[in-house]
Amino acid sequence: MSKGEETRQAILARAFELATVIGIAGVTIGRLAEETGLSKSGLFAHFGSKEALDVAIVEEASRQFVQSVMVPALREPRGEPRVRALFENWLAWGARPGGCFFVGASAELDDRPGPPRVALVRASHDWIDELAKAARIAVREGHFAASLDAEQFAFELYGIMLSCHQFSRFLREPDALTRTRTAFDRLVAAARPASARSR
Amino acid sequence: MSKGEETRQAILARAFELATVIGIAGVTIGRLAEETGLSKSGLFAHFGSKEALDVAIVEEASRQFVQSVMVPALREPRGEPRVRALFENWLAWGARPGGCFFVGASAELDDRPGPPRVALVRASHDWIDELAKAARIAVREGHFAASLDAEQFAFELYGIMLSCHQFSRFLREPDALTRTRTAFDRLVAAARPASARSR
DNA sequence: TGACAAATAGAACGATCGTTCTATTCTAGG
DNA sequence: CCTAGAATAGAACGATCGTTCTATTTGTCA
Numbered sequence: 116m117s118k119g120e121e122t123r124q125a126i127l128a129r130a131f132e133l134a135t136v137i138g139i140a141g142v143t144i145g146r147l148a149e150e151t152g153l154s155k156s157g158l159f160a161h162f163g164s165k166e167a168l169d170v171a172i173v174e175e176a177s178r179q180f181v182q183s184v185m186v187p188a189l190r191e192p193r194g195e196p197r198v199r200a201l202f203e204n205w206l207a208w209g210a211r212p213g214g215c216f217f218v219g220a221s222a223e224l225d226d227r228p229g230p231p232r233v234a235l236v237r238a239s240h241d242w243i244d245e246l247a248k249a250a251r252i253a254v255r256e257g258h259f260a261a262s263l264d265a266e267q268f269a270f271e272l273y274g275i276m277l278s279c280h281q282f283s284r285f286l287r288e289p290d291a292l293t294r295t296r297t298a299f300d301r302l303v304a305a306a307r308p309a310s311a312r313s314r
Numbered sequence: 315m316s317k318g319e320e321t322r323q324a325i326l327a328r329a330f331e332l333a334t335v336i337g338i339a340g341v342t343i344g345r346l347a348e349e350t351g352l353s354k355s356g357l358f359a360h361f362g363s364k365e366a367l368d369v370a371i372v373e374e375a376s377r378q379f380v381q382s383v384m385v386p387a388l389r390e391p392r393g394e395p396r397v398r399a400l401f402e403n404w405l406a407w408g409a410r411p412g413g414c415f416f417v418g419a420s421a422e423l424d425d426r427p428g429p430p431r432v433a434l435v436r437a438s439h440d441w442i443d444e445l446a447k448a449a450r451i452a453v454r455e456g457h458f459a460a461s462l463d464a465e466q467f468a469f470e471l472y473g474i475m476l477s478c479h480q481f482s483r484f485l486r487e488p489d490a491l492t493r494t495r496t497a498f499d500r501l502v503a504a505a506r507p508a509s510a511r512s513r
Numbered sequence: 514t515g516a517c518a519a520a521t522a523g524a525a526c527g528a529t530c531g532t533t534c535t536a537t538t539c540t541a542g543g
Numbered sequence: 544c545c546t547a548g549a550a551t552a553g554a555a556c557g558a559t560c561g562t563t564c565t566a567t568t569t570g571t572c573a
Contacts, residue, residue: 118570119520136425144561157521165561213425222421225484226335226412239485270493274477278469281476285424286438294469305504317540318550343531356551364531
Protein backbone atom coordinates (compact mmCIF):
# COMPACT_ATOMS: atom_id res chain seq x y z
CA MET A 116 0.00 0.00 0.00
CA SER A 117 1.50 3.31 -1.09
CA LYS A 118 1.91 6.20 1.30
CA GLY A 119 -1.11 7.94 -0.20
CA GLU A 120 -3.44 5.00 0.16
CA GLU A 121 -2.20 4.48 3.69
CA THR A 122 -3.04 8.05 4.65
CA ARG A 123 -6.36 7.87 2.89
CA GLN A 124 -7.27 4.77 4.83
CA ALA A 125 -6.31 6.39 8.13
CA ILE A 126 -8.42 9.41 7.26
CA LEU A 127 -11.41 7.25 6.43
CA ALA A 128 -11.12 5.23 9.60
CA ARG A 129 -11.33 8.39 11.67
CA ALA A 130 -13.97 9.93 9.38
CA PHE A 131 -16.19 6.90 9.82
CA GLU A 132 -15.92 7.05 13.61
CA LEU A 133 -16.70 10.73 13.57
CA ALA A 134 -19.61 10.37 11.16
CA THR A 135 -21.13 7.72 13.38
CA VAL A 136 -21.18 10.11 16.30
CA ILE A 137 -21.81 13.53 14.81
CA GLY A 138 -23.26 12.65 11.43
CA ILE A 139 -21.84 12.83 7.94
CA ALA A 140 -22.45 16.54 7.59
CA GLY A 141 -20.63 17.07 10.85
CA VAL A 142 -17.47 15.58 9.39
CA THR A 143 -16.01 18.77 8.09
CA ILE A 144 -12.85 18.95 6.04
CA GLY A 145 -11.30 21.28 8.58
CA ARG A 146 -12.22 19.20 11.57
CA LEU A 147 -11.12 15.97 9.95
CA ALA A 148 -7.81 17.56 8.97
CA GLU A 149 -7.29 18.69 12.52
CA GLU A 150 -8.05 15.23 13.92
CA THR A 151 -5.71 13.48 11.52
CA GLY A 152 -2.94 16.05 11.78
CA LEU A 153 -3.12 17.03 8.12
CA SER A 154 -3.72 20.37 6.53
CA LYS A 155 -7.12 21.09 5.03
CA SER A 156 -5.80 21.15 1.49
CA GLY A 157 -3.63 18.11 2.04
CA LEU A 158 -6.59 16.11 3.19
CA PHE A 159 -8.87 17.56 0.56
CA ALA A 160 -6.54 16.40 -2.22
CA HIS A 161 -7.29 12.80 -1.29
CA PHE A 162 -10.93 13.09 -2.24
CA GLY A 163 -11.42 16.08 -4.50
CA SER A 164 -14.76 17.14 -3.04
CA LYS A 165 -16.81 16.88 0.09
CA GLU A 166 -19.33 14.76 -1.75
CA ALA A 167 -16.65 12.27 -2.76
CA LEU A 168 -15.52 12.14 0.85
CA ASP A 169 -19.09 11.39 1.91
CA VAL A 170 -19.28 8.53 -0.56
CA ALA A 171 -15.96 7.19 0.69
CA ILE A 172 -17.23 7.32 4.26
CA VAL A 173 -20.32 5.31 3.33
CA GLU A 174 -18.14 2.78 1.55
CA GLU A 175 -15.82 2.52 4.52
CA ALA A 176 -18.81 1.97 6.78
CA SER A 177 -20.14 -0.74 4.47
CA ARG A 178 -16.77 -2.44 4.41
CA GLN A 179 -16.57 -2.50 8.19
CA PHE A 180 -20.17 -3.61 8.51
CA VAL A 181 -19.64 -6.57 6.22
CA GLN A 182 -16.47 -7.41 8.07
CA SER A 183 -17.85 -7.30 11.60
CA VAL A 184 -21.51 -8.23 11.17
CA MET A 185 -22.04 -10.29 8.03
CA VAL A 186 -18.87 -12.33 7.64
CA PRO A 187 -18.81 -13.79 11.17
CA ALA A 188 -22.50 -14.70 10.88
CA LEU A 189 -21.87 -16.65 7.72
CA ARG A 190 -19.63 -18.96 9.72
CA GLU A 191 -22.61 -19.96 11.87
CA PRO A 192 -24.75 -22.98 10.89
CA ARG A 193 -27.39 -22.28 8.26
CA GLY A 194 -30.91 -21.52 9.40
CA GLU A 195 -32.09 -20.05 12.66
CA PRO A 196 -28.61 -19.95 14.25
CA ARG A 197 -27.36 -17.77 11.43
CA VAL A 198 -30.39 -15.49 11.65
CA ARG A 199 -29.71 -15.13 15.33
CA ALA A 200 -26.03 -14.44 14.71
CA LEU A 201 -26.85 -11.69 12.24
CA PHE A 202 -29.11 -10.18 14.82
CA GLU A 203 -26.62 -10.43 17.69
CA ASN A 204 -23.77 -9.09 15.60
CA TRP A 205 -25.91 -6.14 14.64
CA LEU A 206 -26.64 -5.46 18.29
CA ALA A 207 -22.92 -5.36 19.00
CA TRP A 208 -22.37 -3.10 15.98
CA GLY A 209 -25.04 -0.72 17.22
CA ALA A 210 -23.53 -0.64 20.69
CA ARG A 211 -20.47 1.34 19.56
CA PRO A 212 -20.19 5.01 20.36
CA GLY A 213 -22.64 6.86 18.17
CA GLY A 214 -24.76 3.78 17.54
CA CYS A 215 -25.39 2.38 14.10
CA PHE A 216 -23.85 4.49 11.37
CA PHE A 217 -26.51 3.52 8.86
CA VAL A 218 -29.46 4.50 11.01
CA GLY A 219 -28.09 7.99 11.48
CA ALA A 220 -26.90 8.39 7.92
CA SER A 221 -30.21 7.23 6.47
CA ALA A 222 -32.09 9.96 8.27
CA GLU A 223 -29.50 12.46 7.19
CA LEU A 224 -29.50 11.57 3.51
CA ASP A 225 -33.09 10.55 2.94
CA ASP A 226 -33.97 13.91 1.47
CA ARG A 227 -30.59 14.73 -0.04
CA PRO A 228 -30.25 13.13 -3.46
CA GLY A 229 -26.84 12.37 -4.88
CA PRO A 230 -24.07 9.77 -4.91
CA PRO A 231 -23.73 9.47 -1.12
CA ARG A 232 -27.41 8.62 -0.84
CA VAL A 233 -27.12 6.08 -3.64
CA ALA A 234 -24.21 4.38 -1.91
CA LEU A 235 -26.11 4.27 1.36
CA VAL A 236 -29.26 2.87 -0.22
CA ARG A 237 -27.23 0.13 -1.82
CA ALA A 238 -25.65 -0.83 1.50
CA SER A 239 -29.01 -0.86 3.26
CA HIS A 240 -30.53 -2.99 0.54
CA ASP A 241 -27.66 -5.44 0.77
CA TRP A 242 -28.23 -5.77 4.50
CA ILE A 243 -31.96 -6.32 4.18
CA ASP A 244 -31.44 -8.79 1.38
CA GLU A 245 -29.01 -10.65 3.59
CA LEU A 246 -31.62 -10.85 6.35
CA ALA A 247 -34.26 -12.12 3.93
CA LYS A 248 -31.84 -14.61 2.46
CA ALA A 249 -30.97 -15.96 5.89
CA ALA A 250 -34.69 -16.37 6.58
CA ARG A 251 -35.20 -18.23 3.31
CA ILE A 252 -32.38 -20.58 4.20
CA ALA A 253 -34.00 -21.16 7.59
CA VAL A 254 -37.17 -22.14 5.75
CA ARG A 255 -35.21 -24.56 3.61
CA GLU A 256 -33.60 -26.01 6.72
CA GLY A 257 -37.01 -26.58 8.25
CA HIS A 258 -36.37 -24.13 11.09
CA PHE A 259 -38.95 -21.68 9.78
CA ALA A 260 -42.37 -22.44 8.31
CA ALA A 261 -42.61 -22.95 4.56
CA SER A 262 -45.34 -20.34 4.46
CA LEU A 263 -43.01 -17.63 5.82
CA ASP A 264 -42.69 -14.44 3.80
CA ALA A 265 -38.95 -13.84 4.08
CA GLU A 266 -39.13 -10.22 2.91
CA GLN A 267 -41.82 -9.50 5.47
CA PHE A 268 -39.64 -11.16 8.09
CA ALA A 269 -36.74 -8.91 7.13
CA PHE A 270 -38.99 -5.86 7.23
CA GLU A 271 -40.13 -6.62 10.75
CA LEU A 272 -36.69 -7.56 11.97
CA TYR A 273 -35.35 -4.30 10.63
CA GLY A 274 -38.08 -2.49 12.54
CA ILE A 275 -37.03 -4.17 15.77
CA MET A 276 -33.47 -3.02 15.19
CA LEU A 277 -34.58 0.53 14.49
CA SER A 278 -36.73 0.54 17.60
CA CYS A 279 -33.78 -0.76 19.59
CA HIS A 280 -31.63 2.05 18.31
CA GLN A 281 -34.28 4.63 19.08
CA PHE A 282 -35.05 3.41 22.59
CA SER A 283 -31.46 2.92 23.66
CA ARG A 284 -29.64 5.77 21.97
CA PHE A 285 -32.25 8.47 21.81
CA LEU A 286 -34.64 7.75 24.66
CA ARG A 287 -31.90 6.18 26.81
CA GLU A 288 -34.37 3.56 27.96
CA PRO A 289 -32.47 1.18 30.27
CA ASP A 290 -34.40 -1.93 29.25
CA ALA A 291 -34.18 -1.30 25.52
CA LEU A 292 -32.01 -4.35 24.98
CA THR A 293 -34.39 -6.61 26.89
CA ARG A 294 -37.33 -5.34 24.86
CA THR A 295 -35.36 -5.83 21.69
CA ARG A 296 -34.51 -9.45 22.46
CA THR A 297 -38.07 -10.15 23.53
CA ALA A 298 -39.35 -8.77 20.23
CA PHE A 299 -36.80 -10.80 18.32
CA ASP A 300 -37.76 -14.00 20.12
CA ARG A 301 -41.41 -13.35 19.39
CA LEU A 302 -40.67 -12.77 15.73
CA VAL A 303 -38.61 -15.93 15.44
CA ALA A 304 -41.16 -17.99 17.34
CA ALA A 305 -43.90 -16.84 14.98
CA ALA A 306 -41.72 -17.78 12.03
CA ARG A 307 -41.27 -21.38 13.14
CA PRO A 308 -43.42 -24.18 11.75
CA ALA A 309 -46.66 -24.67 13.69
CA SER A 310 -45.36 -28.00 14.99
CA ALA A 311 -42.30 -26.36 16.58
CA ARG A 312 -44.01 -23.26 17.96
CA SER A 313 -43.21 -24.02 21.61
CA ARG A 314 -43.04 -20.57 23.15
CA MET B 315 -52.95 37.64 19.14
CA SER B 316 -50.57 40.57 18.81
CA LYS B 317 -48.71 41.32 15.61
CA GLY B 318 -45.54 39.84 17.01
CA GLU B 319 -47.11 36.55 18.02
CA GLU B 320 -48.82 36.34 14.67
CA THR B 321 -45.53 36.69 12.83
CA ARG B 322 -43.83 34.25 15.17
CA GLN B 323 -46.50 31.68 14.49
CA ALA B 324 -46.18 32.14 10.74
CA ILE B 325 -42.43 31.70 11.01
CA LEU B 326 -42.81 28.51 13.03
CA ALA B 327 -45.34 27.02 10.63
CA ARG B 328 -42.88 27.42 7.79
CA ALA B 329 -39.92 26.41 9.94
CA PHE B 330 -41.63 23.18 10.88
CA GLU B 331 -42.37 22.31 7.24
CA LEU B 332 -38.80 23.05 6.30
CA ALA B 333 -37.33 21.12 9.22
CA THR B 334 -39.40 18.09 8.25
CA VAL B 335 -37.85 18.07 4.80
CA ILE B 336 -34.29 19.28 5.27
CA GLY B 337 -33.76 18.71 8.97
CA ILE B 338 -33.55 21.08 11.89
CA ALA B 339 -29.97 22.07 11.19
CA GLY B 340 -30.97 22.88 7.64
CA VAL B 341 -33.40 25.49 8.85
CA THR B 342 -31.03 28.37 8.79
CA ILE B 343 -31.88 31.83 10.04
CA GLY B 344 -31.05 33.29 6.67
CA ARG B 345 -33.03 30.76 4.70
CA LEU B 346 -36.02 31.00 6.99
CA ALA B 347 -35.94 34.79 6.80
CA GLU B 348 -35.89 34.57 3.02
CA GLU B 349 -38.83 32.17 2.93
CA THR B 350 -40.93 34.27 5.27
CA GLY B 351 -40.02 37.60 3.73
CA LEU B 352 -38.35 38.95 6.84
CA SER B 353 -34.84 40.18 7.40
CA LYS B 354 -32.39 37.94 9.22
CA SER B 355 -32.24 40.20 12.24
CA GLY B 356 -35.98 40.77 12.25
CA LEU B 357 -36.62 37.07 12.38
CA PHE B 358 -33.81 36.45 14.82
CA ALA B 359 -35.32 38.88 17.32
CA HIS B 360 -38.32 36.59 17.72
CA PHE B 361 -36.23 33.81 19.20
CA GLY B 362 -32.97 35.21 20.49
CA SER B 363 -30.84 32.27 19.42
CA LYS B 364 -30.75 29.40 16.99
CA GLU B 365 -31.10 26.97 19.84
CA ALA B 366 -34.28 28.66 21.05
CA LEU B 367 -35.62 28.50 17.50
CA ASP B 368 -34.86 24.78 17.43
CA VAL B 369 -36.80 24.27 20.65
CA ALA B 370 -39.70 26.27 19.25
CA ILE B 371 -39.71 24.12 16.12
CA VAL B 372 -39.89 20.95 18.19
CA GLU B 373 -42.74 22.42 20.23
CA GLU B 374 -44.59 23.45 17.10
CA ALA B 375 -44.16 19.94 15.72
CA SER B 376 -45.48 18.45 18.96
CA ARG B 377 -48.47 20.76 18.88
CA GLN B 378 -49.34 19.75 15.34
CA PHE B 379 -48.74 16.09 16.09
CA VAL B 380 -51.10 16.12 19.03
CA GLN B 381 -53.64 17.98 16.95
CA SER B 382 -53.60 15.77 13.89
CA VAL B 383 -52.68 12.35 15.27
CA MET B 384 -53.64 12.05 18.92
CA VAL B 385 -56.76 14.15 19.31
CA PRO B 386 -58.73 12.57 16.46
CA ALA B 387 -57.83 9.09 17.70
CA LEU B 388 -59.19 9.87 21.14
CA ARG B 389 -62.59 10.32 19.55
CA GLU B 390 -62.55 6.68 18.43
CA PRO B 391 -64.02 3.97 20.66
CA ARG B 392 -61.71 2.72 23.42
CA GLY B 393 -59.70 -0.42 22.79
CA GLU B 394 -58.50 -1.86 19.52
CA PRO B 395 -60.30 0.71 17.34
CA ARG B 396 -58.41 3.50 19.07
CA VAL B 397 -55.11 1.67 18.74
CA ARG B 398 -55.82 1.29 15.06
CA ALA B 399 -56.76 4.95 14.72
CA LEU B 400 -53.50 6.04 16.35
CA PHE B 401 -51.67 3.84 13.90
CA GLU B 402 -53.55 5.05 10.84
CA ASN B 403 -53.28 8.69 11.83
CA TRP B 404 -49.56 8.25 12.24
CA LEU B 405 -49.34 6.75 8.76
CA ALA B 406 -51.06 9.83 7.37
CA TRP B 407 -48.75 12.08 9.38
CA GLY B 408 -45.72 10.29 7.99
CA ALA B 409 -47.00 10.58 4.44
CA ARG B 410 -46.45 14.35 4.33
CA PRO B 411 -43.54 15.77 2.40
CA GLY B 412 -40.39 14.98 4.34
CA GLY B 413 -41.99 12.14 6.26
CA CYS B 414 -42.28 12.12 10.03
CA PHE B 415 -40.59 15.10 11.64
CA PHE B 416 -39.74 13.17 14.78
CA VAL B 417 -37.98 10.32 13.05
CA GLY B 418 -35.66 12.70 11.27
CA ALA B 419 -35.16 14.98 14.23
CA SER B 420 -34.39 12.10 16.59
CA ALA B 421 -31.51 10.94 14.45
CA GLU B 422 -30.29 14.50 14.18
CA LEU B 423 -30.36 15.27 17.89
CA ASP B 424 -29.51 11.93 19.43
CA ASP B 425 -25.89 12.89 19.95
CA ARG B 426 -26.40 16.63 20.44
CA PRO B 427 -27.31 17.36 24.06
CA GLY B 428 -29.23 20.48 24.95
CA PRO B 429 -32.73 21.90 25.24
CA PRO B 430 -33.87 20.92 21.73
CA ARG B 431 -33.02 17.30 22.44
CA VAL B 432 -34.82 17.44 25.77
CA ALA B 433 -37.95 18.80 24.11
CA LEU B 434 -37.83 16.10 21.47
CA VAL B 435 -37.31 13.29 23.97
CA ARG B 436 -40.31 14.52 25.91
CA ALA B 437 -42.49 14.51 22.81
CA SER B 438 -41.37 11.02 21.82
CA HIS B 439 -42.00 9.72 25.30
CA ASP B 440 -45.48 11.21 25.29
CA TRP B 441 -46.23 9.46 22.03
CA ILE B 442 -44.96 6.08 23.19
CA ASP B 443 -46.82 6.44 26.47
CA GLU B 444 -49.96 7.18 24.50
CA LEU B 445 -49.49 3.98 22.50
CA ALA B 446 -48.94 1.93 25.64
CA LYS B 447 -51.91 3.54 27.32
CA ALA B 448 -54.15 2.72 24.37
CA ALA B 449 -52.96 -0.87 24.56
CA ARG B 450 -53.71 -1.05 28.28
CA ILE B 451 -57.21 0.25 27.63
CA ALA B 452 -57.64 -2.42 24.97
CA VAL B 453 -56.72 -5.00 27.59
CA ARG B 454 -59.30 -3.56 29.95
CA GLU B 455 -61.92 -3.65 27.20
CA GLY B 456 -61.14 -7.31 26.58
CA HIS B 457 -59.84 -6.69 23.06
CA PHE B 458 -56.31 -7.61 24.03
CA ALA B 459 -55.13 -10.42 26.28
CA ALA B 460 -54.75 -9.69 29.99
CA SER B 461 -51.21 -11.03 29.80
CA LEU B 462 -50.18 -8.39 27.25
CA ASP B 463 -47.13 -6.27 28.09
CA ALA B 464 -48.35 -2.87 26.94
CA GLU B 465 -44.90 -1.28 26.95
CA GLN B 466 -43.55 -4.12 24.85
CA PHE B 467 -46.49 -3.66 22.50
CA ALA B 468 -45.65 0.03 22.15
CA PHE B 469 -41.99 -0.80 21.56
CA GLU B 470 -42.82 -3.16 18.73
CA LEU B 471 -45.43 -0.88 17.21
CA TYR B 472 -42.93 1.94 17.21
CA GLY B 473 -40.50 -0.34 15.40
CA ILE B 474 -43.06 -1.05 12.70
CA MET B 475 -43.53 2.67 12.21
CA LEU B 476 -39.81 3.26 11.99
CA SER B 477 -39.44 0.45 9.49
CA CYS B 478 -42.28 1.92 7.47
CA HIS B 479 -40.54 5.27 7.39
CA GLN B 480 -37.25 3.71 6.39
CA PHE B 481 -38.65 1.50 3.64
CA SER B 482 -40.90 4.11 2.09
CA ARG B 483 -38.89 7.31 2.48
CA PHE B 484 -35.34 6.13 2.29
CA LEU B 485 -35.45 2.90 0.31
CA ARG B 486 -38.46 4.03 -1.73
CA GLU B 487 -39.86 0.52 -1.54
CA PRO B 488 -43.22 0.55 -3.34
CA ASP B 489 -44.88 -2.00 -1.07
CA ALA B 490 -43.70 -0.44 2.19
CA LEU B 491 -47.24 0.45 3.20
CA THR B 492 -48.50 -3.06 2.58
CA ARG B 493 -45.69 -4.54 4.64
CA THR B 494 -46.40 -2.03 7.38
CA ARG B 495 -50.09 -2.92 7.59
CA THR B 496 -49.29 -6.61 7.50
CA ALA B 497 -46.88 -6.19 10.39
CA PHE B 498 -49.43 -4.17 12.32
CA ASP B 499 -52.13 -6.77 11.81
CA ARG B 500 -49.78 -9.48 12.98
CA LEU B 501 -48.90 -7.50 16.08
CA VAL B 502 -52.53 -6.83 16.92
CA ALA B 503 -53.55 -10.43 16.26
CA ALA B 504 -50.86 -11.66 18.63
CA ALA B 505 -52.07 -9.21 21.26
CA ARG B 506 -55.64 -10.52 21.24
CA PRO B 507 -56.86 -13.07 23.80
CA ALA B 508 -56.21 -16.66 22.74
CA SER B 509 -59.93 -17.19 22.32
CA ALA B 510 -60.17 -14.36 19.75
CA ARG B 511 -56.98 -15.09 17.84
CA SER B 512 -58.74 -15.76 14.54
CA ARG B 513 -56.16 -14.66 11.96
C1' DT C 514 21.79 8.72 -5.91
C1' DG C 515 19.09 11.80 -8.84
C1' DA C 516 15.03 12.98 -10.91
C1' DC C 517 10.26 12.89 -11.43
C1' DA C 518 5.96 12.29 -9.43
C1' DA C 519 3.15 11.95 -5.49
C1' DA C 520 1.90 13.93 -1.22
C1' DT C 521 1.26 17.68 1.69
C1' DA C 522 1.27 22.62 3.35
C1' DG C 523 -0.09 27.35 3.35
C1' DA C 524 -2.61 31.19 2.04
C1' DA C 525 -6.49 33.01 0.10
C1' DC C 526 -11.38 33.05 -2.18
C1' DG C 527 -16.43 33.87 -1.77
C1' DA C 528 -20.34 32.15 0.65
C1' DT C 529 -22.91 31.44 4.59
C1' DC C 530 -23.35 30.61 9.41
C1' DG C 531 -25.20 32.78 14.09
C1' DT C 532 -25.07 37.01 16.34
C1' DT C 533 -24.86 42.05 17.62
C1' DC C 534 -25.41 46.73 16.84
C1' DT C 535 -28.01 50.87 15.58
C1' DA C 536 -31.64 52.89 13.06
C1' DT C 537 -36.12 52.99 11.25
C1' DT C 538 -40.96 51.71 10.78
C1' DC C 539 -45.12 50.23 12.63
C1' DT C 540 -48.77 49.36 16.12
C1' DA C 541 -51.55 49.86 20.02
C1' DG C 542 -53.28 52.36 24.21
C1' DG C 543 -54.14 56.78 26.69
C1' DC D 544 -54.02 61.90 17.45
C1' DC D 545 -49.72 61.16 19.76
C1' DT D 546 -46.46 58.85 21.63
C1' DA D 547 -44.01 54.96 23.92
C1' DG D 548 -42.69 50.57 22.93
C1' DA D 549 -42.82 46.68 19.97
C1' DA D 550 -41.46 45.02 15.55
C1' DT D 551 -38.49 44.99 11.80
C1' DA D 552 -34.52 46.36 8.67
C1' DG D 553 -29.81 46.97 7.43
C1' DA D 554 -25.07 46.63 7.91
C1' DA D 555 -21.34 44.57 9.92
C1' DC D 556 -18.70 41.01 12.98
C1' DG D 557 -15.78 36.84 13.34
C1' DA D 558 -15.96 31.99 12.41
C1' DT D 559 -16.16 28.29 9.46
C1' DC D 560 -17.63 26.12 5.30
C1' DG D 561 -15.81 23.88 0.65
C1' DT D 562 -12.64 24.90 -2.76
C1' DT D 563 -8.58 26.60 -5.58
C1' DC D 564 -4.14 28.16 -6.19
C1' DT D 565 0.89 27.87 -5.78
C1' DA D 566 4.79 26.16 -3.11
C1' DT D 567 7.32 22.82 -0.80
C1' DT D 568 8.30 18.56 1.06
C1' DT D 569 8.44 13.65 0.66
C1' DG D 570 8.53 9.03 -1.33
C1' DT D 571 9.67 5.88 -5.23
C1' DC D 572 12.13 3.86 -8.83
C1' DA D 573 15.52 3.76 -12.78
